[in-house]
Amino acid sequence: DMKVTQMPRYLIKRMGENVLLECGQDMSHETMYWYRQDPGLGLQLIYISYDVDSNSEGDIPKGYRVSRKKREHFSLILDSAKTNQTSVYFCASSLYGNYEQYFGPGTRLTVL
Amino acid sequence: QQQVRQSPQSLTVWEGETAILNCSYENSAFDYFPWYQQFPGEGPALLIAIRSVSDKKEDGGFTIFFNKREKNLSLHIKDSQPGDSATYFCAASEAMGYKLTFGTGTSLLVDP
Numbered sequence: 228d229m230k231v232t233q234m235p236r237y238l239i240k241r242m243g244e245n246v247l248l249e250c251g252q253d254m255s256h257e258t259m260y261w262y263r264q265d266p267g268l269g270l271q272l273i274y275i276s277y278d279v280d281s282n283s284e285g286d287i288p289k290g291y292r293v294s295r296k297k298r299e300h301f302s303l304i305l306d307s308a309k310t311n312q313t314s315v316y317f318c319a320s321s322l323y324g325n326y327e328q329y330f331g332p333g334t335r336l337t338v339l
Numbered sequence: 340q341q342q343v344r345q346s347p348q349s350l351t352v353w354e355g356e357t358a359i360l361n362c363s364y365e366n367s368a369f370d371y372f373p374w375y376q377q378f379p380g381e382g383p384a385l386l387i388a389i390r391s392v393s394d395k396k397e398d399g400g401f402t403i404f405f406n407k408r409e410k411n412l413s414l415h416i417k418d419s420q421p422g423d424s425a426t427y428f429c430a431a432s433e434a435m436g437y438k439l440t441f442g443t444g445t446s447l448l449v450d451p
Contacts, residue, residue, distance in 0.1 A: 231382070258437055269428060269441040270383070277437075285438070317382050326371050326432060328439065330382030 231331035239337045246305035250318030257323045259301040263314040308338045345442035358419045360445045362429030363411040370434035377426045419449040
């Protein structure tokens, strides 16, 4: 059963707190992604990971960092969260050489 | 600037009608154009995709019409059903590129 999972699904944090969003996939996909989705803006790419410890910035990396120590797991870290990082965050994965991206169910993050 | 544009922002059709969703792009290097379907509370899922060498792609009741010269494409949803009510994202990628650039989405409502 091909699946991308995200934890937690909902998270409320205070400004200045650290945030850890977790993503897992069971398809052995080499490439993984983090996006954020805001009303009227579609999906914006934050980071892309080509494999373990091989990460590249996307279009809006400022304020975020990532970690990928295992192929099936990709984390998004917000050090000292800001209110403008309130959003829905999606993780996705794809197989090398294949364009199709499989998305997780999303994490709704609210920073107060 | 927005490299992939979608219109209309929202669309309402009656059950059984054909819904037409439009997309245009600026980057001539874009080669792959997927459409993703997203239901509330879920992540986007690939619906149908086309490469720039083709001008039409059909899959069930979904058809993409692609015009490379005009840099635009459209998604036609034939015999729309209430279950097709969702947000549809047009996206684009360069050849052999992993990065997808998403449009801002069209919210489709099919009235029974």
